[in-house]
Amino acid sequence: MPEWFRLDNAATIFPGQNTGAWSNIFRFCVELKENIDPAVLETALKTVMPRFPGFDVMIKRGLFWYYFEKNPNTAPDVCPDISNPCHRVKFNENKRFLFRVYYHGGRLSVDTYHAITDGHGAAVFTCTLAAEYLRLRGADIPAGGFVLDLSEKPSAEEIEDSFRKNANSRGKLKRGGRFVYHAKGTKLPRHMLSITSGIVDFDKLHSLTKPLGVTVTEYLAAILLDIHIRKQRAEKRKQKEVCIQIPVDLRRAFNSSTMRNFTLCLRVVVDPNLGEYTFEELLNQVALQLRLANDPKKLNAMMTANMGIERNPFLKAMPLPVKNIGIGISFLITGEQTTTSLLTNLGKVTLPAEMEPYVEKLMFMPGPGMRNGARCGVTTYGNKLVVTFADLYEETDIEREFFTFLVRNGVHVKIESNRN
Amino acid sequence: MSYCVKCGVELDDSAACCALCGTPVYMPDDVRSEKQQMPFSSVPAIPAETRRKFAAMIVSVILAIPNIICGIVNLFIHDAGYWSVYVLCSCALLWVIVIFPFMTKKTHPFLLWGFDTAAVFLYTYVFFPMQKENIRNYLTVAVPIIACVSLCALIFIIWARGKSRHWSSVMLHILADCMAVCVVIGAICFVRGLEPGVITTLIIALSDLALIVFGIYCNKSKRIRAWLKRRVFM
Numbered sequence: 001m002p003e004w005f006r007l008d009n010a011a012t013i014f015p016g017q018n019t020g021a022w023s024n025i026f027r028f029c030v031e032l033k034e035n036i037d038p039a040v041l042e043t044a045l046k047t048v049m050p051r052f053p054g055f056d057v058m059i060k061r062g063l064f065w066y067y068f069e070k071n072p073n074t075a076p077d078v079c080p081d082i083s084n085p086c087h088r089v090k091f092n093e094n095k096r097f098l099f100r101v102y103y104h105g106g107r108l109s110v111d112t113y114h115a116i117t118d119g120h121g122a123a124v125f126t127c128t129l130a131a132e133y134l135r136l137r138g139a140d141i142p143a144g145g146f147v148l149d150l151s152e153k154p155s156a157e158e159i160e161d162s163f164r165k166n167a168n169s170r171g172k173l174k175r176g177g178r179f180v181y182h183a184k185g186t187k188l189p190r191h192m193l194s195i196t197s198g199i200v201d202f203d204k205l206h207s208l209t210k211p212l213g214v215t216v217t218e219y220l221a222a223i224l225l226d227i228h229i230r231k232q233r234a235e236k237r238k239q240k241e242v243c244i245q246i247p248v249d250l251r252r253a254f255n256s257s258t259m260r261n262f263t264l265c266l267r268v269v270v271d272p273n274l275g276e277y278t279f280e281e282l283l284n285q286v287a288l289q290l291r292l293a294n295d296p297k298k299l300n301a302m303m304t305a306n307m308g309i310e311r312n313p314f315l316k317a318m319p320l321p322v323k324n325i326g327i328g329i330s331f332l333i334t335g336e337q338t339t340t341s342l343l344t345n346l347g348k349v350t351l352p353a354e355m356e357p358y359v360e361k362l363m364f365m366p367g368p369g370m371r372n373g374a375r376c377g378v379t380t381y382g383n384k385l386v387v388t389f390a391d392l393y394e395e396t397d398i399e400r401e402f403f404t405f406l407v408r409n410g411v412h413v414k415i416e417s418n419r420n
Numbered sequence: 421m422s423y424c425v426k427c428g429v430e431l432d433d434s435a436a437c438c439a440l441c442g443t444p445v446y447m448p449d450d451v452r453s454e455k456q457q458m459p460f461s462s463v464p465a466i467p468a469e470t471r472r473k474f475a476a477m478i479v480s481v482i483l484a485i486p487n488i489i490c491g492i493v494n495l496f497i498h499d500a501g502y503w504s505v506y507v508l509c510s511c512a513l514l515w516v517i518v519i520f521p522f523m524t525k526k527t528h529p530f531l532l533w534g535f536d537t538a539a540v541f542l543y544t545y546v547f548f549p550m551q552k553e554n555i556r557n558y559l560t561v562a563v564p565i566i567a568c569v570s571l572c573a574l575i576f577i578i579w580a581r582g583k584s585r586h587w588s589s590v591m592l593h594i595l596a597d598c599m600a601v602c603v604v605i606g607a608i609c610f611v612r613g614l615e616p617g618v619i620t621t622l623i624i625a626l627s628d629l630a631l632i633v634f635g636i637y638c639n640k641s642k643r644i645r646a647w648l649k650r651r652v653f654m
Binding site: 020040080081082083084088090102105106191192195196198208279392396399402404407408412413414415416417418419 | 424427428429430431432435438439440441452457459460461462463464465466467471
């Protein structure tokens, strides 16, 4: 384990955008069937930390770049859960760790700063922590699926920057886009967010999507697109494009086992000025656009274009404060301005069979955006697909439309929220 | 197990109402009596805000360093007079206008206005004698202009405070303020017999007036607004 290492390509932009009001933080939860004992959880966390060198870090400012250094503290404190998770991160708080661990009843939650890892890394960390907690409570749980073997030493591949390793395309595909529609509403007070979680019957949903020849992600993205298009039309304003951002895990395409960031964001864009789209047409649009972009060669070209910032000698030589200003301005122009909402699907999480009797469900939630209204995170465990919206606004019309659409199509949905 | 009659979704056992549409759960007291645990915590964590006061103190100390150095150097190199007073006054003005608002939690706008006006008056009071100008010039040139700008700012604060104003009326207000300042500068030039100054300020003031009249007319007339939209669309 090196004493320090540089941020990966995706992480480079996050500290530059980190402000008092907003950070890029997301949450992954494992809900156990029994209530959590915080003392045991703390012991489990201390045992797990050495296995995840990418989590055992603090962020430091260099002259030209931020970098990670091994954190001298053992582990962050385990705290009772809060009603406003994913609030902003400050680098000198929380014993300088960049993730926070909470418990509430049987739910074990980890809020992770996106600079250290992506959804996959956070899911592996949380599941391994939950498995170790259960072991300390007397269960016999082997490694497997999203649970890592704690007796093994972390491999070099786990902390490698897979962007740097794999971005070698001759062509460059630059991300871009016009300013798009954003759903508006009454903003919640600063640092607050509204969480709406829907526990969906996965088998029923899958039986709906299979005959249509689309994936669950494509189906859910089409519902979100449809809602935003209809919402914009009802507002009777100048019709802008609607764009859903969908992160794609690159590990399978590039055969990587990194625990750091290795995702790219694809965009699905529909212009309502071209005419009225039926749901089936939207479904087609989403499937075509995603499948066209989700090609390893194109993904490599996108990665190479993103690596341009790190490889450009002029930009490299700029001092960090100047880079931060540039990143902040660039994010204001090209960040959420060019996306209406976000849908991130972690996919099916597998756990060792011995752990399954103890686990109720899993939950994955992106942090609230600055301009994006309801941002949506999806994860599946067993027959439970959990869709979680993190919203900046008081109004819940998008969430309601989304879940009632599924109910109308015969899918059972159970709702949990922090507003009750 | 309860379902929302409007949305058709199953609700959590602890829910008092549907999280999607707000429809209350039938006999929620009975449900609550079972002491079901809420799915999410109800305790928020309010993160500490950025320590603005601390940051302002640090900037103040940084700002004080060149002043101290200049003061010491000026003691030894004083052929060109007490030039360090310039640096001191400029820094003091910068401090009052930019850094002072961050030292307090929420400064009253009138208090801020008073401090800023006094700081500018004092700055120019020091500046004029340093330029070997006499005090009469200070009273006849600087004081009326600063007083006019300050008065305009005060009127603007009173007008804009507590109400959200449309950007077009804000623009009109700023134009009117510019015109008032131009009139004062023109009057000073006239008294001092500076003809080019009078003509220049007169042209600016008249242009301002024309823009204000056009702006008011546009604000009132739907037809003109539609015509403008047609003409300048992109």
